Amino acid sequence: MSALKLALVQLSVGAQKAANLARARTKVLEAAKAGANIVVLPECFNSPYGTQYFGQYAEEIDSAKPSVSTQALSEMARESKVYLVGGSIPELEPSTGDLFNTCTVWSPEGQMVAKHRKVHLFDIDFPGKIVFKESDVLKPGNALTEFATPWGKFGVAICYDMRFPEVAMVAARRGCVGMIYPGAFNQTTGPLHWELLLRARAVDNQIFTAACSPALDTGATYHAWGHSTIVDPYARVVGTTAAAEDIVYGTLDLGLVDEVRKSVPVNSQRRFDVYPDVSRS
Numbered sequence: 001m002s003a004l005k006l007a008l009v010q011l012s013v014g015a016q017k018a019a020n021l022a023r024a025r026t027k028v029l030e031a032a033k034a035g036a037n038i039v040v041l042p043e044c045f046n047s048p049y050g051t052q053y054f055g056q057y058a059e060e061i062d063s064a065k066p067s068v069s070t071q072a073l074s075e076m077a078r079e080s081k082v083y084l085v086g087g088s089i090p091e092l093e094p095s096t097g098d099l100f101n102t103c104t105v106w107s108p109e110g111q112m113v114a115k116h117r118k119v120h121l122f123d124i125d126f127p128g129k130i131v132f133k134e135s136d137v138l139k140p141g142n143a144l145t146e147f148a149t150p151w152g153k154f155g156v157a158i159c160y161d162m163r164f165p166e167v168a169m170v171a172a173r174r175g176c177v178g179m180i181y182p183g184a185f186n187q188t189t190g191p192l193h194w195e196l197l198l199r200a201r202a203v204d205n206q207i208f209t210a211a212c213s214p215a216l217d218t219g220a221t222y223h224a225w226g227h228s229t230i231v232d233p234y235a236r237v238v239g240t241t242a243a244a245e246d247i248v249y250g251t252l253d254l255g256l257v258d259e260v261r262k263s264v265p266v267n268s269q270r271r272f273d274v275y276p277d278v279s280r281s
């Protein structure tokens, strides 16, 4: 199998949904033309990020009944012949009226192959800096998510999910070679933890990790950190950027997963007898 080229589209996102979808399409096609096999869009790529926007931009996600954004994602994947991790969009569950922050994943044929509802909602309070409470408006998902590619399986989770090591740990134990996180950290927690968390999830699990942010828009109510980043199983940064719109590329040598696991065999050295409260499965 040839090396895998991963592209993170750090998209400029504005208030017009149609313009966001059109811009995403242009950038996905650009990444595919540059040889990318898997392309990732950011968290909330079709709307500004903020609890006040979720209801207004929400769409039903039903593969039998495409919505504006899911139709656009399916076409982008098919047109560019890539696996497309479609960032996230606010999802409306029509049976209950509940809203979720949801990532869909698309095959090169334009089929939806995975759907992840953000499991851990972003509720934080940094006095004087940032207060954000997704749970005011959103409901959490209740499942972990992965999708298969010719290069191996990848786990998918969204932004704040990255702070929970269990998500990446379970994905790695289920055989995933990487975790992909559409995310939108901010100017407070971004510099503190974004790269650290990606490198931590990579070193603990000996997998690739990648997180794709929207570009910083200083005119928006939420100031995204940007810095979309790809990390290898040695926890080395293989691609990153600053806060402006950009595409981050990384050529992933999947052989590194086995290489690092042979060199540092923590996988086979776990002492579940010493910490029996940690699940073995």
Ligand SMILES: O=C(O)CCC(=O)C(=O)O
Residues within 6 Å of the ligand: 043, 121, 122, 158, 159, 160, 161, 163, 183, 184, 185, 186, 189, 190, 193
């Ligand atoms: O965990 C953080 O610091 C930021 C998380 C976030 O922005 C999100 O979950 O959307």
